[in-house]
Amino acid sequence: MKKIITGGTIVTAADQYRADLLIENGKITEIGQGIQAEDAEIIDATGKYVFPGGIDPHTHLDMPFNNTVTDDDWESGTIAAAFGGTTTILDFCLTTGKARLLDAVDKWHEKAKDKAVIDYGFHLMIADLTEDTLKQLPEALEIAGINSVKVFLAYAKEFQATDRTLFQAFKVGKEKDAIVMVHCENGSVIDELVEEAKALGHTEPIYHALTRPPQLEGEATKRAIELANLAGAKLYVVHVTCKEAVDEIIRAREKGYQVYGETCPPYLVLDQTALEKPNFEGAKYVWSPPLRPKEHQEVLWNALKAKQLQTIGSDQCSFSFNGKKQLGKEDFSKIPNGGPFIEDRLSVLYSEGVAKGRITLNEFVDMVSTSAAKTFGLFPQKGTIAIGTDADLVLFDPNVERVISAETHHMNVDYNAFEGLKVKGEPVSVFSRGEFVIRDKEFVGKLGRGQYIRREVKKEGKPVITK
Template sequence: MKKIISGGTIVTASDKYEADVLIENGVITQIAPNIRDEDAEIVDATGQYVFPGGIDPHTHLDMPFNNTVTDDDWESGTKAAAFGGTTTIIDFCISAGSPTLSDAVKTWHKKSKDKAVIDYGFHLMIGDLNEVRLAELPQVMEQEGISSVKVFLAYAKEFQASDRTLFQAFKVGKELGATVMVHCENGSVIDELVEEARANGKTKPIYHALTRPPQLEGEATKRAIELAHLAGAKLYVVHVTCKEAVDEIISARNKGYNVIGETCPPYLVLDQTALEKPNFEGAKYVWSPPLRPVEHQKVLWDALKSKQLQTIGSDQCSFSFNGKKSLGKDDFSKIPNGGPFIEDRFSVLYSEGVAKGRISLNEFVDMISTQSAKIFGLFPKKGTIAVGSDADIVLFDPTVKRVISAETHHMNVDYNAFEGLEVTGEPITVLVRGEYVIKEKEFVGSLGSGEYIRREVESAKDTAVIS
């Protein structure tokens, strides 16, 4: 059925204006004042912003890690994302343990099939690149429509790649026009610091942060930057947390290097003291890179405002406090790394950014949706409100004040990292390709309605340094 979104204020990365939006067959076909069509359902958006659907470029759903599996799968995770205003995610397909890269992608298709309620794509994670995998990589990326790969410089026991593998990945990225994403921490030195701490009886959650200092994020960021530049590749630094990493990114971009930076909501509003909470409560805040001292928050906000960092990912990787985080009760190094953020990414950035005057409405849309669409080969199908684009739309009430809580969230975990945070603004209705997934804050979607989105590698070639 056709729909007309009427009476709202449309906001994109570049514009803000009042108009109606006509949706036909899942696509926006007209934007104009006072659209009339007797066959269309009228969706009243009076008093609301009409945003393009959020694009979350960084999620981990149904992912094995730290001897367990994340608690949010493709059903609960995508439902929570929709409640939070996100209409597309790009999840990390883990290849470790799979005989071939193709097998890894098949596993991720199986995980998501008949569960996702919003659209999605995959990044392909690479832990090693022997001759067989090097030969397979271009074929898999082309066949599956994957335009991005990820390399870890952390988690030595699970995922960490060698510098040679990293450089090989950059060379493939250059050849294919793909984006190479890197988790920048020095995993080998971290392991040494962790062993020292444990040997000295330092086992509380706070030592997770103290054994992963900002210097090791800065060092790994610089290393990745220089190797990417040597290979002529495009580098996307995931979940930037600290001044040391931001400084390296700014320096590289000032030299014309093709470097893109992402940060995440917890680093903008939470700080390292959360890991000091008594009764093991600090374990709720164990993820990597860790939370930093509070002074790093301003550095991140400034970098977003100046567009030295371009995107906001959730880094959704949820483990319940009881039963999973508690695996590290007597040893911080055994606490599963990760937190539940997919539902609150959109609202936290709006409330802490727009409502508090740190960023503009247009900058908000750019960070929460448009830049990810452009970087990862989804634009203009996704990431904007324009004729011809998918009708992925969020009707957002900017006047609502509410308190984030595990009592009311939709993620499949028993705590919320933002518990007690008052936020301004709330997604009210969310459409994916013109169909309601959330209507008046109620889930009305259907399992399996989310579509896998192919992202041709060629579409990544034309993304220059984002300014």
């Protein structure tokens, strides 16, 4: 059915104007004043912003980790994302051992099948590149329609790659024009600090932060930057948290290196003291990299404003407090790392950023949608509002005020990391390819309607040893 959205203020990364939108067959087909179309449903957006649907480049749904599995799967996770104004997510396929890379992709397709209510794509996570998997990787990216590879320099017992594996991934990234995403912390040194802390009898959640100091994020960030530049590859540093890492990214970009950075809402509004809460409440705030002392927040805001960091990912990785977080009750190193953020990404950034004058409306749209679309090969199909683009849209009320709470969120966990935070602005209705997913704050979508979005890589190319 045709739809006309009328009376709203359209906001993209570049523009802001009043106009009507005509939607047909899932696409925007006309933008203008006083649009009319026979048999069209009229949707009044008076007093609201019309944003392109949010693109969350960093989620972990139904993911095995820390001897357990995240509590939000592709049903609850994508429904919560939609309530928060996100219409596309990019999730991480985890490869294991010597298993065929495409088998991991198939497994993630099965997780999403009949559950995802919004569109999605994948990143391919690489833990170890054997001679066999190294041969598989270029073709796997082509066949799967994936143009991004993830490498961990943290989690020595689970995912940590060697520097050689990281450099090999960068070489394939250069060959296929794929971007390599890196979790930048020095996992081996962190493990040493963890063992030292436990030997001294320290078991509380705060030691999760104290054993992962900012210096180890900065060191790993610099290492990844230099190896990426040596290979001539594009580097995307995920969930940047601290001045040490930001400074390395700024220096690299000033040299002309192909380096991009992401941060996440909790690092902008929460700080390390949350892990000091009594009665094990600090475990709610255990994720990696950890929350930092408050002074790092302004560094991150300034880097976003200056476009030294380009995107806001949620790093959704949820574990219930009264469930799986309790695995670390007697040992902070066993607390499952991760938190529930997918639903509040846009609201927190709008309220703390736009409403408080830190960023403009256009910058907000760029951070939550357009930059991710451009970085990961989704633009212009997604990430903007223009004739011919997917009608992924958010009707956003900038005036409503509310308090974030686990009692009202839609994630499958028993706490909210932003509990009690007063925010201004809220998504009211959300469209995915022209169809309502959220209508007047009610879920009206269909399970399994979300489509997999292929992202192309170069079909030919030769590995690069050095620049």
